[in-house]
Amino acid sequence: MNITFLDLKAINLAHRDELKAAFERVLDSGWYILGQEVKAFEQEFADYCGTPHAVGVSNGLDALHLILRAWGIGEGDEVIVPSNTYIATWLAATYAGATPVPVEPDEATCNIDPARIEAAITPRTRAIIAVHLYGQPADMDAIMAIADRHGLKVIEDAAQAHGALYKGRKVGSLGHAAGFSFYPGKNLGALGDAGAVTTHDAALADKVRVLANYGSQQKYHNELQGFNCRLDELQAALLRVKLPHLDAETRRRQEIAAQYQQGLQDCSLTLPTVLADTTPVWHLYVVRSAKRDELQQQLAAHGIGTMIHYPIPPHLQPAYAGLAYRQGDFPIAERIHQQVLSLPMGPTMNDEQVSIAIAAARACSV
Numbered sequence: 260m261n262i263t264f265l266d267l268k269a270i271n272l273a274h275r276d277e278l279k280a281a282f283e284r285v286l287d288s289g290w291y292i293l294g295q296e297v298k299a300f301e302q303e304f305a306d307y308c309g310t311p312h313a314v315g316v317s318n319g320l321d322a323l324h325l326i327l328r329a330w331g332i333g334e335g336d337e338v339i340v341p342s343n344t345y346i347a348t349w350l351a352a353t354y355a356g357a358t359p360v361p362v363e364p365d366e367a368t369c370n371i372d373p374a375r376i377e378a379a380i381t382p383r384t385r386a387i388i389a390v391h392l393y394g395q396p397a398d399m400d401a402i403m404a405i406a407d408r409h410g411l412k413v414i415e416d417a418a419q420a421h422g423a424l425y426k427g428r429k430v431g432s433l434g435h436a437a438g439f440s441f442y443p444g445k446n447l448g449a450l451g452d453a454g455a456v457t458t459h460d461a462a463l464a465d466k467v468r469v470l471a472n473y474g475s476q477q478k479y480h481n482e483l484q485g486f487n488c489r490l491d492e493l494q495a496a497l498l499r500v501k502l503p504h505l506d507a508e509t510r511r512r513q514e515i516a517a518q519y520q521q522g523l524q525d526c527s528l529t530l531p532t533v534l535a536d537t538t539p540v541w542h543l544y545v546v547r548s549a550k551r552d553e554l555q556q557q558l559a560a561h562g563i564g565t566m567i568h569y570p571i572p573p574h575l576q577p578a579y580a581g582l583a584y585r586q587g588d589f590p591i592a593e594r595i596h597q598q599v600l601s602l603p604m605g606p607t608m609n610d611e612q613v614s615i616a617i618a619a620a621r622a623c624s625v
């Protein structure tokens with residue numbers, strides 16, 4: 260039996276009737292941008308994250324970018340980012356005109372290593388973007404303490420971590436602001452691109468809202484040179500269907516992760532390490548192997564779909580050739596990128612599929 264890496268169709272068809280009803284509601288309303296659906300979703304998502312404010316935006320990258328813009332971070336400023344992340348984290352900084360300054364991860368958690376942040380701070384540093392990679396919370400208390408000492412802002416890149424807990428608190432409520440993605444493959448996924456900013460800061464929420472809507476609070480009055488980065492009514496309505504199911508879907512991901520941890524514990528793969536006092540939401544279940552490419556090929560031969568998150572670190576992407584980094588500059592991130600493999604993971608996987616994936620991984624000679 261073939262096991263697909265992520266069965267997006269099954270995930271959405273589980274809510275088929277509700278999604279169709281939401282679509283019809285928006286269609287029949289005749290109102291498609293900045294209306295009641297976005298407003299209601301913002302309130303529901305803010306409540307979910309434990310923040311007073313959420314602002315719906317076009318996608319996760321725009322969420323991060325608009326936060327930096329709203330703080331006036333740009334040309335001449337530096338933003339600390341993980342060397343081990345999806346490139347969008349870096350692009351947010353460069354969209355704003357700032358320079359991303361990479362900091363290596365903790366080898367065990369793959370998240371930014373707080374012990375290495377201070378060495379990267381300069382007089383130009385304005386902010387730190389902490390990523391909760393693979394759905395595992397970054398060590399936010401340590402990061403916030405450093406930021407407080409140096410007067411820096413902290414953004415959580417929570418694109419992979421909807422609902423994850425750090426010391427009992429939801430991600431998205433831990434930094435000065437957070438960016439979420441609702442890209443279809445994320446734990447809370449729209450049927451297109453969508454995102455949100457969450458924050459405790461009312462002024463920041465207002466500024467992001469204005470920037471995302473052409474710099475305008477009142478139609479045809481533009482206070483700022485803004486952007487068009489709005490969440491639309493249709494995606495908001497579809498997200499309102501899926502948000503109430505998120506915790507159940509997360510619990511299923513957690514069961515699958517526990518089965519992987521148990522089933523793979525005594526084989527040659529390096530399994531994910533969970534930071535103490537955190538509850539990850541397992542956007543991805545990522546193992547490591549020195550023979551990753553062979554492992555992936557052997558699993559493919561068994562019909563097991565896997566993916567690599569990610570094959571090339573941002574500092575070695577042609578897109579960032581201008582920063583003049585070389586192979587070897589961020590060896591921990593480079594090693595992680597060479598060794599990681601994401602096993603099938605998703606809320607619609609059943610126990611039999613998980614067992615088959617585990618048996619196949621155990622049978623691989625790597």
Ligand SMILES: *Cc1c(COP(=O)(O)O)cnc(C)c1O
Nearest residue numbers: 318319320345347348418440442
């Ligand atoms: C998906 C993702 C983003 C970007 O979100 P989009 O909605 O695709 O723009 C940013 N950061 C991380 C870590 C992501 O996984």
